[in-house]
Amino acid sequence: MELASMNPVQLRPFKIEDYNEVHALWASTEGIGLSESDAREAVAAFLERNPGLSLAAVSEGRIVGAVLCGHDGRRGYLHHLAVCPDWRRRGVGRAIVRQCLERLKTAGIPKCNLFLYADNAAGEVFWRRLGWTVRADLHLVQRPTSSADANEKSRCKSC
Ligand SMILES: CC(C)(COP(=O)(O)OP(=O)(O)OC[C@H]1O[C@@H](n2cnc3c(N)ncnc32)[C@H](O)[C@@H]1OP(=O)(O)O)[C@@H](O)C(=O)NCCC(=O)NCCS
Numbered sequence: 001m002e003l004a005s006m007n008p009v010q011l012r013p014f015k016i017e018d019y020n021e022v023h024a025l026w027a028s029t030e031g032i033g034l035s036e037s038d039a040r041e042a043v044a045a046f047l048e049r050n051p052g053l054s055l056a057a058v059s060e061g062r063i064v065g066a067v068l069c070g071h072d073g074r075r076g077y078l079h080h081l082a083v084c085p086d087w088r089r090r091g092v093g094r095a096i097v098r099q100c101l102e103r104l105k106t107a108g109i110p111k112c113n114l115f116l117y118a119d120n121a122a123g124e125v126f127w128r129r130l131g132w133t134v135r136a137d138l139h140l141v142q143r144p145t146s147s148a149d150a151n152e153k154s155r156c157k158s159c
Contacts, residue, residue: 009092011099014054014066016044022056022066029082031120035158038080046070053103057083057092065092069100076104076112079159097130115140115159 014022019040026032036042047054050070057065065083069076078100083092104112116123116134124134140159 009057009059009064009087009090009095011055011057011095013052014047014056014068016040016047018056018063018066019043021063025063025066025082025084026080031117031123032080032082033117033158037158043068053100053107055096055099057087057096059087065096067096067100069103071104071107071109071112074109076100076107076109078112078114081114093126094130 023034023038023040023043026034026038037046046068053069053071055067055069056063064087065081067081068079070079071077078097081093081096083096101112114127114132116127128134142159
């Protein structure tokens, strides 16, 4: 997908071969919290479970933006939307999100959720600008699946 003639960014499916480049982007991006769920094997499993939904934005062979997108048959989820600082405010984030929503809609998924750190003010402006609602009536309720970890306070700042 061509965003605009003066903005040669292509959106294409996120492939596991992109992992190192995308992980480096996530690791250097504010507002993205990484965990064991972002290890190569875990990302590979996510991509396999949700074929063709996650996207990479590519310019001249370099990944300038990426997102993980999937669904559980009921709701869609976006994780780790990130655009390189030098490519921001050029419509890349908006284009990525639009394509993800189109793909989720085609898959029969009526709503999409995402996790946003409460202190990510710029991120909140972005999502609100795109028509998303921040649900103040909900809390994220979470615990590890491992009972060994159940009584430990989570040290990992990740959703
Ligand atoms: C949030 C992020 C993905 C936006 O990507 P982007 O490509 O710059 O976004 P777009 O250019 O498509 O912006 C769409 C609109 O959102 C709003 N917006 C985006 N970033 C904004 C900012 N920092 N401050 C205020 N408004 C902003 C603007 O209204 C913008 O439209 P405009 O430029 O025509 O005014 C990018 O800033 C980023 O990677 N941030 C760090 C990671 C993060 O917070 N991710 C989301 C957490 S889930």
